[in-house]
Amino acid sequence: MTDVATTIPLTGDARRSNKSVLRRLVANPQAVICLVWLLGVLLVGALAPWLATSDPNTTFLAETNAGPGTPGHPLGVDSAGRDVLNRLIWGARESAMAVAVVTVVSVALGVSTGLIAGFYRGRFESIAGFITDVVLSMPGIVLLIALYALTGPDVLAAMAVYGVLLAPSYYRLVRSIVLGVRNELYVDAARVVGLSDWRIVGRHVLWAVRAPVIIQSSFVMASGIGIEAGVSFLGLGDPTSSSWGIMLQQSFNSIYNNPILVLWPALVVSITILALILFGNALSDVLQASARSKVLPPRARRRALAAAREALPGPTTEPTPLGSSDDVILSIRDLRIGYPAPDNSVNQVVHGVDLDVRRGEIHGLVGESGSGKSQIAFSTLGILPKEALVVSGHVMLDGEDLLADDTKLAEARGTRIGYVPQEPMTNLDPSFTIGRQLVKGLRAARPMSKADARKRLEELLVSVGITDPDRVMGLYPHEISGGMAQRVLICGAIASQPDIIVADEPTTALDVTVQAEVLEILRNLSLERGMAMILVTHNLGVVADLCDTVSVMKDGLIVESADVEELFSNPREEYTQQLLASSRSVELMEDNDE
Numbered sequence: 001m002t003d004v005a006t007t008i009p010l011t012g013d014a015r016r017s018n019k020s021v022l023r024r025l026v027a028n029p030q031a032v033i034c035l036v037w038l039l040g041v042l043l044v045g046a047l048a049p050w051l052a053t054s055d056p057n058t059t060f061l062a063e064t065n066a067g068p069g070t071p072g073h074p075l076g077v078d079s080a081g082r083d084v085l086n087r088l089i090w091g092a093r094e095s096a097m098a099v100a101v102v103t104v105v106s107v108a109l110g111v112s113t114g115l116i117a118g119f120y121r122g123r124f125e126s127i128a129g130f131i132t133d134v135v136l137s138m139p140g141i142v143l144l145i146a147l148y149a150l151t152g153p154d155v156l157a158a159m160a161v162y163g164v165l166l167a168p169s170y171y172r173l174v175r176s177i178v179l180g181v182r183n184e185l186y187v188d189a190a191r192v193v194g195l196s197d198w199r200i201v202g203r204h205v206l207w208a209v210r211a212p213v214i215i216q217s218s219f220v221m222a223s224g225i226g227i228e229a230g231v232s233f234l235g236l237g238d239p240t241s242s243s244w245g246i247m248l249q250q251s252f253n254s255i256y257n258n259p260i261l262v263l264w265p266a267l268v269v270s271i272t273i274l275a276l277i278l279f280g281n282a283l284s285d286v287l288q289a290s291a292r293s294k295v296l297p298p299r300a301r302r303r304a305l306a307a308a309r310e311a312l313p314g315p316t317t318e319p320t321p322l323g324s325s326d327d328v329i330l331s332i333r334d335l336r337i338g339y340p341a342p343d344n345s346v347n348q349v350v351h352g353v354d355l356d357v358r359r360g361e362i363h364g365l366v367g368e369s370g371s372g373k374s375q376i377a378f379s380t381l382g383i384l385p386k387e388a389l390v391v392s393g394h395v396m397l398d399g400e401d402l403l404a405d406d407t408k409l410a411e412a413r414g415t416r417i418g419y420v421p422q423e424p425m426t427n428l429d430p431s432f433t434i435g436r437q438l439v440k441g442l443r444a445a446r447p448m449s450k451a452d453a454r455k456r457l458e459e460l461l462v463s464v465g466i467t468d469p470d471r472v473m474g475l476y477p478h479e480i481s482g483g484m485a486q487r488v489l490i491c492g493a494i495a496s497q498p499d500i501i502v503a504d505e506p507t508t509a510l511d512v513t514v515q516a517e518v519l520e521i522l523r524n525l526s527l528e529r530g531m532a533m534i535l536v537t538h539n540l541g542v543v544a545d546l547c548d549t550v551s552v553m554k555d556g557l558i559v560e561s562a563d564v565e566e567l568f569s570n571p572r573e574e575y576t577q578q579l580l581a582s583s584r585s586v587e588l589m590e591d592n593d594e
């Protein structure tokens with residue numbers, strides 16, 4: 001039985017990209033050829049009464065076993081005197097009906113039970129799981145033969161039973177997707193606004209399972225065609241029918257008299273199965289590609305980058321010289337980052353950023369959402385998404401261009417550049433203890449014995465406010481609080497004594513009191529260890545409290561960069577003034593609420 005575990009949870013973005021799915025499908029010649037064949041079979045089946053020149057069982061006894069090309073019988077006549085082309089046309093209708101029965105029964109049963117089991121779980125899920133295991137353990141074709149006593153020579157009834165046998169593959173697929181989707185925040189939000197379970201399932205959950213179900217169905221249809229042919233070939237079909245399986249069986253019986261008769265039904269069965277499988281694969285590729293951002297293949301990537309570089313504006317001013325290497329630890333020049341657009345051009349999101357971070361300085365990076373702060377942070381660490389394209393630029397760490405050399409960048413990451421992420425919990429592996437993760441990370445960055453690594457980490461844990469480091473080292477991530485997890489990650493980031501830390505909104509996921517403690521830790525670390533820091537944040541209060549210098553970003557550009565006191569007292573750019581004004585009005589509103 002076919003069991004394609006294709007899990008492609010589709011989001012709102014995918015909803016918008018429906019049109020492009022169709023466009024990409026049409027652009028794939030293999031998909032188009034398969035689709036034309038499959039639609040052709042359906043059309044021929046639907047129009048059989050008009051296309052066929054006679055009834056499938058009409059006999060032309062005088063022309064029994066006539067070969068292809070006989071006048072009036074282009075594909076010949078079978079051993080019972082029936083026109084082969086006519087029977088193939090009628091057969092398209094019967095085979096399509098058999099496939100429809102398998103698909104409808106298996107989808108209806110498997111998808112509905114999978115939805116209920118995944119969404120509500122509980123006893124239904126246990127019972128459905130047990131039944132699924134039992135059904136899957138049954139040998140399908142043997143069962144169909146055994147059921148012949150019940151169904152008789154009725155292929156549609158046999159196909160309905162086969163549909164029941166295939167339902168577990170849908171059940172498992174749908175249940176696993178629904179289990180992932182039911183805890184998504186948008187489903188919680190739908191519950192909170194009062195949508196009934198049925199509307200949530202109909203609107204959100206069903207949407208997430210539709211693509212994998214469609215893909216699975218093309219494989220189920222292919223196996224339906226094969227099983228119909230197999231069951232009929234074994235003699236369990238209705239001998240008066242003209243399905244392709246029956247044609248195959250009857251022509252096989254007269255293979256010595258008229259061997260070419262086997263060719264026609266074998267050909268249409270094989271081509272239809274092939275078309276369904278290839279179409280399913282093409283559909284799967286297109287839907288998977290549209291569910292994630294597009295990663296260009298190497299050649300297209302090189303072409304897109306070359307075109308984007310060619311289109312760069314020439315220098316209008318002298319390039320900003322690199323900061324003095326004694327003073328500046330990190331120097332970014334003309335950094336431009338983009339992402340592939342649907343037409344394979346490059347959609348730039350960072351447009352030539354220059355930034356200097358001095359040794360020991362805490363450099364705040366602020367700006368509206370989507371302005372490119374994280375892109376700068378990630379390119380410094382070399383952890384931009386795979387699909388990202390660095391159109392131009394240099395990231396110089398202590399005079400070495402990391403962007404020009406992937407090996408140097410990989411060596412610097414985690415050793416000379418530390419990273420404190422936004423979500424502490426999701427950055428710790430739930431399968432290992434805190435101690436194991438910290439020790440492993442430190443030993444990877446700085447080779448040393450386990451005992452030495454553990455000793456150094458215990459000291460660092462104390463320095464970030466964890467008073468019982470030995471106990472915490474033995475805990476799993478789910479056993480500690482978010483604040484403690486962030487301290488652990490800060491400890492991990494500074495353990496290799498990096499020159500600079502990139503902290504991407506390190507306090508956003510924490511509550512207010514813990515935020516203050518974590519900020520205090522970062523400030524002390526910078527003062528005591530002379531570590532520079534890039535602090536990405538939305539919070540101007542944090543910037544005022546912690547940073548020495550601030551760069552304000554808007555639309556992928558740094559619009560203003562200044563000493564923190566100067567920027568707050570005398571903002572030059574209109575956008576900075578607006579940002580400060582809106583931050584003050586939020587503070588005022590909060591004060592009034594208190």
Ligand SMILES: Nc1ncnc2c1ncn2[C@@H]1O[C@H](COP(=O)(O)OP(=O)(O)OP(=O)(O)O)[C@@H](O)[C@H]1O
Nearest residue numbers: 293339349368369370371372373374375376385387
């Ligand atoms: N994988 C991606 N594919 C396409 N565009 C992306 C991708 N990641 C980011 N972008 C785009 O890059 C731009 C900058 O994103 P970035 O995450 O750096 O913004 P940000 O200033 O850090 O925002 P926030 O404060 O909300 O995190 C945005 O327009 C975003 O849509």
